[in-house]
Amino acid sequence: MTAALTGLMLGLKVKILEKSEVIGGTTSLSAGSVWIPNSMHSTPGADSDKKTRTYLRKTVGNRLKPELCDAFLKHGPAMIRFLSDTDVKFRAYPKHPDYFADAEGATLSGRALEPLPFNGASLGADFHRLRDPLPEFTILGGRMVDRDDIAKLLNAAQNLSSFAQSSQLLARYVLDRLRFHRGTRLVMGNALVGRLYSSLRKQGVRVDTGTNVTGLTKENNKVIGVEIKNNRQTGLALAKHGVILASGGFSRHPELRRSLLPEPLAQFSPLPETITGDGVSIGIDAGGFIGNGHAENCFWTPVSVRKRKDGSMTVFPHFVLDRGKPGLIAVDRNGRRFVSEATDYHSFGKAMYANKTRGTIPCYFVCDYNFIQKYGLGMVRPRASNLSNLVSEGYVVKGETITALAKELRIDSHGLLAEVKTQNEYAQSGVDTEFGNGRNSYERNLGDHRHRPNPCPGPIKKPPFFAIKVYPGDLGASIGLVTDKNAQVIKSGNGPISGLYACGSDMDSMMAGVYPGPGITIGPAMTFGYIAAKHIAGNIS
Structure with a gap:
């Protein structure tokens, strides 16, 4: 959705094809943290590209891909600022240390961003199209809460301010249930997806849900569209300038799962059932290849x-x-x-x-x-x-x-x-x-x-x-389709596949199976989606 929104704002026409019947994949079920160092939300002077690069070298080590790292550090902050003109709003966590807090270059706060709470009621009848959070992460059968809310609710009997704020939260939920199937105050990953979807709706884009992408269409060695199948049609969706794969990675692809994950094979995953490796599979069929040498796949x-x-x-x-x-x-x-x-x-x-x-x-x-x-x-x-x-x-x-x-x-x-x-x-x-x-x-x-x-x-x-x-x-793939700094999928021989891009878990992670901080999947996913759209629009400087 970040790529689509960026493309729209740069004057491109976009189409979003979603396999699931609802909008929002793993991000909808997550905390929604976004790891973007040295952004507009960082305390001025507290962080730098040099400091972040040092931290990543100390933690990811020799697996770190310099070209992708440089692109991420350059364009991540620009992506956050670019989207600030839409409904996609963030703030830095007051304190959320990097995971390897003793490593050189680590910070206590500023790199991990969270989406601002979002009023899902503003989506009107389309609110039901968003993926619901896990019921176990809600209260009263559908009211989302974050860590701040939990603290207020637990302290309501001892603190007048907490009691007043908790009362407001619960009163709003009662009103929400008169109109909607769940509470409309969205937090964490649900808020991020809601904000992206709201911004797309305002640009006139409707996400085509329940649509499987079964293959790619090429002409003169360039990807010009995708083969689609849904309950209405089987056919082609042409893409004049490019196709961006962002289907959630290989995680539930039976063969790739067995070959890439350790024994005993993990029985359980919190990922949506629809994440079956479609993007990775069709990228391989088009001549791409998946990475190797990750600390974990x-x-x-x-x-x-x-x-x-x-x-x-x-x-x-x-x-x-x-x-x-x-x-x-x-x-x-x-x-x-x-x-x-x-x-x-x-x-x-x-x-x-x-x-x-x-x-x-x-x-x-x-x-x-x-x-x-x-x-x-x-x-x-x-x-x-x-x-x-x-x-x-x-x-x-x-x-x-x-x-x-x-x-x-x-x-x-x-x-x-x-x-x-x-x-x-x-x-x-x-x-x-x-x-x-x-x-x-x-x-x-x-x-x-x-x-x-x-x-x-x-x-x-x-x-x-x-x-x-x-x-x-x-909770997500690290191994994915190998890309260049512009998120273009690389051919197994050499060079990019014209017209084909990948981001998110379909893209081989720049972190190479290391998890150095909160939001190191969503942050790069949004950044390389932004990069891909800019590259397609011909605006990468």
């Missing part, structure tokens, strides 16, 4: 799963709300920890695979009564209002003692007892001598700043005790 997150009453499966990503908080440990089948719980989600997933012979797939998140009441646990909400239902369903396992909990989980009770004892010592000293939980500014930011002496390690003492089973889940 996909990006990981720990997930827990639950079957809903309607039979559908919830795949819940554990990004920030529970893992790093004080009083939770992640253990293997021996009851032993294997990673810092507050590390970034990609590194956590990597650790599950690196330690798989110890029984870390699945692993188990373990906490006590005080923790689950204060922070929740996965799909258990803070204050544990839905805890009893999730225990009865089997999503949460409960034990009156640590030994009883281990027995229910079928893991080693002696190991778990020893680990809890050690964790309680770390909670008192504030120093995790094994895995360094809370060792840097990123991990401490994920914890609870009110907890002392360290925001991350906390006690596990008050019964009953609780646990959930956690698996590695892929």
Whole structure:
């Protein structure tokens, strides 16, 4: 959508073909963070291209592609400013450190941007065309909340200001449900998709949903259109100047998934079911090729799963709300920890695979009564209002003692007892001598700043005790079609395929399987979509 919006603003005619029946893919279900260093939202003088390049070299290492890095650093800030004339508005998180916070060139804030909340009601009858967020990320059956909202709601009984703001949020939701199927105050990734779609609507563009792209059309070795199929027609959609592939990557393509992901093959993914590698497949058929040599071929997150009453499966990503908080440990089948719980989600997933012979797939998140009441646990909400239902369903396992909990989980009770004892010592000293939980500014930011002496390690003492089973889940592709700095797909021989571009997860990631900060998938996706549109329009300087 960024590419289409850019093209429109540069005078091109565009057509958007969407396989799903709704608008917005993985971004709709995500936090919507966008990693763009040194943008108009950064504090002047606090960041620079040199500083960012140093950070990426220290973290991505020799896998970093200089040509793509230079294009990203040059055009990312320009893309943010360019879109600021539309409904696509951002602000910098007040504090959101880079994930490798101790690396040279890292920052505490400024690079990670979030979309401003968006009023979905402004879309009118088209509001229903947006992809809904995960129900488990909403309250009251459809009200989206972000971290700030959660804090206000939990503090409403103790703080008059929080009570007033919470009352306003809930009153608006009641009014929304008189007109719409869910709340219209959109936050996070849903807000970003809503803002992009709103901007496209104002330019007169209607997204063609339910439309499969089955192949490319060439003339004189140039891509001039796509073959399409939907419930209305099978035919061609011609593109005079170029085709941009942005179908979400290879993730659910059966053969590519089996060949590119490690064993045991990840069972669960929070990605939409429609992300089946169509763009990558037709790019390969056109003469393109996928990259290699990545640190990981996909990006990981720990997930827990639950079957809903309607039979559908919830795949819940554990990004920030529970893992790093004080009083939770992640253990293997021996009851032993294997990673810092507050590390970034990609590194956590990597650790599950690196330690798989110890029984870390699945692993188990373990906490006590005080923790689950204060922070929740996965799909258990803070204050544990839905805890009893999730225990009865089997999503949460409960034990009156640590030994009883281990027995229910079928893991080693002696190991778990020893680990809890050690964790309680770390909670008192504030120093995790094994895995360094809370060792840097990123991990401490994920914890609870009110907890002392360290925001991350906390006690596990008050019964009953609780646990959930956690698996590695892929949240996006790193491997994709190799492109040049203009996002043009490269031929397996050499040189670009005329008229064919790729961005997002269809494009081979410049991060090469490393996850250095929040929004390192969406930020480059939007930037190279912007670059592709400008290149098509002939305006790249």
